[in-house]
Amino acid sequence: MSPTKNRKRLVGAGVTSVAVAVSLGFATIGVAGASLASSPRVVHHNTAIPQAVALLKALKIRPTKIPVSAKITRKIPRNRTIDFVVCGVPQCAILVSPLAAAAKELGWKVKQIPGGLSPSSIQAAWTQVVSNKPGAAMGTGFPEVLFSSQVAQLKAMHIPVINGFVTDSAGGGVSAVVNGTPSYTKGGSSLADFVLGTDGTKSDSLFVGGSTFPASGFEESAYLTQSSKLCAKCATYHIDPPATESSSQLITDIEAQISAHPHINFVVCSQPTQAAGLPQALKLAGHGSVKIVVNTPDPTTLGYLKAGTIAGIMAEPNTDAMDEMADALWRTLVHQSVKPSEGGGGDWAVTKSTAHLVTYPYYLVPGALAQYAKLWK
Numbered sequence: 415m416s417p418t419k420n421r422k423r424l425v426g427a428g429v430t431s432v433a434v435a436v437s438l439g440f441a442t443i444g445v446a447g448a449s450l451a452s453s454p455r456v457v458h459h460n461t462a463i464p465q466a467v468a469l470l471k472a473l474k475i476r477p478t479k480i481p482v483s484a485k486i487t488r489k490i491p492r493n494r495t496i497d498f499v500v501c502g503v504p505q506c507a508i509l510v511s512p513l514a515a516a517a518k519e520l521g522w523k524v525k526q527i528p529g530g531l532s533p534s535s536i537q538a539a540w541t542q543v544v545s546n547k548p549g550a551a552m553g554t555g556f557p558e559v560l561f562s563s564q565v566a567q568l569k570a571m572h573i574p575v576i577n578g579f580v581t582d583s584a585g586g587g588v589s590a591v592v593n594g595t596p597s598y599t600k601g602g603s604s605l606a607d608f609v610l611g612t613d614g615t616k617s618d619s620l621f622v623g624g625s626t627f628p629a630s631g632f633e634e635s636a637y638l639t640q641s642s643k644l645c646a647k648c649a650t651y652h653i654d655p656p657a658t659e660s661s662s663q664l665i666t667d668i669e670a671q672i673s674a675h676p677h678i679n680f681v682v683c684s685q686p687t688q689a690a691g692l693p694q695a696l697k698l699a700g701h702g703s704v705k706i707v708v709n710t711p712d713p714t715t716l717g718y719l720k721a722g723t724i725a726g727i728m729a730e731p732n733t734d735a736m737d738e739m740a741d742a743l744w745r746t747l748v749h750q751s752v753k754p755s756e757g758g759g760g761d762w763a764v765t766k767s768t769a770h771l772v773t774y775p776y777y778l779v780p781g782a783l784a785q786y787a788k789l790w791k
Contacts, residue, residue, distance in 0.1 A: 461614040466644050470611025473604055473763035477778060480734065480785045481759045482741055488748035490790060493521040494549025499539045501555045502531040503657050504687060504712065505732070508775045509554060512733045516740035519787050529553065531626055531657050533560050540564035547571060550743050554579040555627050558588050574746045576739050581629045589752060590742035593735035596758030598629050601709060601730050602636025604761040608707050608726055609680045610644050618649040619680040620671050622688050626657040630684055637682065651675060664688060665695045672701050680705045686712035693723035711764065711772055719769040731759035731778045737786045744790055
């Protein structure tokens with residue numbers, strides 16, 4: 415991606431940076447080019463971006479169909495156990511219940527394996543999976559390179575592995591990757607559509623990414639690409655805090671960026687927990703006019719949206735993806751192609767007027783599990 419004079423360069427989110435960021439617990443802060451920081455504020459006169467307005471209008475329509483349509487035509491094994499390595503953030507913990515509900519359709523059970531947030535804790539969790547010898551294994555958020563040795567051992571024992579919420583490719587001992595690159599690319603673009611569709615050419619934004627999960631970098635890159643495409647003169651900034659950073663420190667980082675660049679009028683939180691306490695803090699700091707959009711809902715951000723203290727929430731198929739991971743597992747076990755399970759789902763831009771339609775844990779597609787169950791039976 416070619417940076418412009420008013421656009422920062424994306425910080426890479428490779429595996430090495432993951433380990434360093436988690437172990438040291440610091441936030442990476444990206445700053446726009448020196449010419450922007452030292453020059454007077456640019457006043458935007460033209461506002462609406464027709465393409466962004468149209469894209470946002472489409473995003474406000476909730477998807478009603480799951481992204482998989484191919485039926486499973488062979489008998490699926492029943493009554494086994496899935497070991498699920500659960501990473502150490504709330505967004506991972508909420509995935510256990512929908513996975514258990516999907517597994518229950520075939521009499522399977524789900525065993526939680528705490529994974530933590532560091533490479534060493536993830537490796538330890540997958541070592542426990544190997545020792546357990548389950549019917550199948552799943553994980554989310556961390557690339558297979560961190561536990562490749564354990565995947566090789568599971569493959570030797572003919573235990574299928576499904577990974578999700580990463581940008582890896584399937585292969586080796588990983589049978590399928592669900593909610594991968596297509597979803598993160600779509601998610602980043604949708605967030606840009608929300609910002610630019612709301613504020614048009616007045617949009618100067620701060621993207622709050624994350625250094626703990628490499629896939630966050632892909633989402634951020636897609637956000638920047640779409641922003642540049644739709645509004646070349648709209649400035650973007652970023653910070654990439656690790657998941658271990660406290661809310662108070664993150665708020666301090668966000669306020670520092672806004673103070674340094676007072677033309678920022680939108681904060682984009684790639685994780686719902688990043689918005690905890692943020693609306694109140696920005697108001698107290700004199701930044702109450704800065705809008706906030708959050709990627710995926712949680713109870714706190716839903717409350718903010720209903721109260722009108724944030725502009726919107728981009729609901730992505732996070733919870734639905736657990737049905738999709740189960741779908742990929744069933745296809746693996748009966749030797750059918752997992753390609754139908756690896757596509758990206760849609761997004762839904764939730765605003766104050768539609769916030770009441772979201773329950774937690776939420777499904778993007780109403781009745782998603784029932785639609786998947788028809789494919790399995």
